[in-house]
Amino acid sequence: MSEARERRDYTDGPLCLSGRNVTKVFGLGEKKTVAVDHVDFDFHEGEFVSIVGESGSGKTTLSKMLLGLLNSSEGEIFFEGKPRDISTGRRKREYWKGIQAIFQDPFSSFNVFHKIDSVLLDCINMRGGRSLSREKKIELMTEACSFVNLKFAELTNKYPFELSGGQMQRLMIARIFLLKPRILLADEPTSMVDACSRATILDMLLDLRDETGMTIIFITHDIGLAYYISDTVYIMEHGRFVESGRADTVILNPKAAYTKRLISDVPKIHEEWDLSTVDLKAE
Numbered sequence: 001m002s003e004a005r006e007r008r009d010y011t012d013g014p015l016c017l018s019g020r021n022v023t024k025v026f027g028l029g030e031k032k033t034v035a036v037d038h039v040d041f042d043f044h045e046g047e048f049v050s051i052v053g054e055s056g057s058g059k060t061t062l063s064k065m066l067l068g069l070l071n072s073s074e075g076e077i078f079f080e081g082k083p084r085d086i087s088t089g090r091r092k093r094e095y096w097k098g099i100q101a102i103f104q105d106p107f108s109s110f111n112v113f114h115k116i117d118s119v120l121l122d123c124i125n126m127r128g129g130r131s132l133s134r135e136k137k138i139e140l141m142t143e144a145c146s147f148v149n150l151k152f153a154e155l156t157n158k159y160p161f162e163l164s165g166g167q168m169q170r171l172m173i174a175r176i177f178l179l180k181p182r183i184l185l186a187d188e189p190t191s192m193v194d195a196c197s198r199a200t201i202l203d204m205l206l207d208l209r210d211e212t213g214m215t216i217i218f219i220t221h222d223i224g225l226a227y228y229i230s231d232t233v234y235i236m237e238h239g240r241f242v243e244s245g246r247a248d249t250v251i252l253n254p255k256a257a258y259t260k261r262l263i264s265d266v267p268k269i270h271e272e273w274d275l276s277t278v279d280l281k282a283e
């Protein structure tokens with residue numbers, strides 16, 4: 001099997017986001033669901049991390065806690081080595097300068113009544129560029145669009161519904177390119193686009209990481225995708241991490257029965273992602 005690409009080891013690098021005992025329980029009594037069950041994680045600066053698990057394993061619940069959209073029931077999250085404090089609206093907004101997200105459905109993140117150029121302009125303003133000249137703002141928006149292979153001139157005056165799903169997802173990446181957060185959380189960002197757009201979007205995320213050094217947390221149910229794209233993987237089953245480590249180590253030499261099962265379910269979608277030769281026999 002061909003190696004998808006070179007991977008760096010980030011374990012000795014500076015920490016970006018970590019968690020200890022992070023837990024989320026929904027409901028009470030018989031209706032109780034432990035969606036995230038005492039997980040520990042260390043995400044490093046510039047690391048491309050995938051969290052992989054089946055539907056209902058707790059990926060989105062964990063993402064929401066990482067984003068500060070949902071309080072944890074137990075445990076603690078650390079941002080750049082310090083306990084994260086998002087106790088007030090102001091602190092939360094400060095935290096959100098450091099972490100941004102893109103979701104499965106890009107249309108859900110956009111105000112349908114806002115034209116696309118105003119969406120990009122907002123990003124420049126949010127990054128302190130309000131007083132820049134009109135020419136400079138257009139230059140920045142043009143650069144962000146060309147990073148994702150879109151033509152800014154063709155987007156001005158358009159509304160989100162006038163773009164395809166793949167174009168919208170690329171626009172989301174252009175937004176992130178302008179906002180330059182320390183961390184990007186991408187929850188199944190390619191599950192609604194065709195295979196061709198998917199490969200393009202994945203490569204753009206890798207370029208984004210290489211160009212800006214941001215940490216990317218990529219959420220997926222597809223272990224083949226995770227193998228292709230990430231440095232590090234965390235395999236999630238029923239709210240727990242059953243296995244984690246370098247993507248090539250974990251996926252080419254899986255230990256947990258659950259990881260083996262995820263690998264055996266991977267369709268042969270791409271030569272480089274072909275995991276059919278991985279030894280899945282019980283140890």
Ligand SMILES: Nc1ncnc2c1ncn2[C@@H]1O[C@H](COP(=O)(O)OP(=O)(O)OP(=O)(O)O)[C@@H](O)[C@H]1O
Binds near residue numbers: 053058221
């Ligand atoms: N607001 C909520 N109230 C009650 N239970 C919830 C809530 N949100 C999620 N859950 C439950 O928590 C568990 C984990 O859900 P979650 O959405 O995090 O899974 P997921 O891994 O993102 O799944 P998918 O791949 O389908 O997106 C599920 O059993 C779900 O039903």
Ligand SMILES: [Mg+2]
Binds near residue numbers: 059060061
């Ligand atoms: Mg989900």
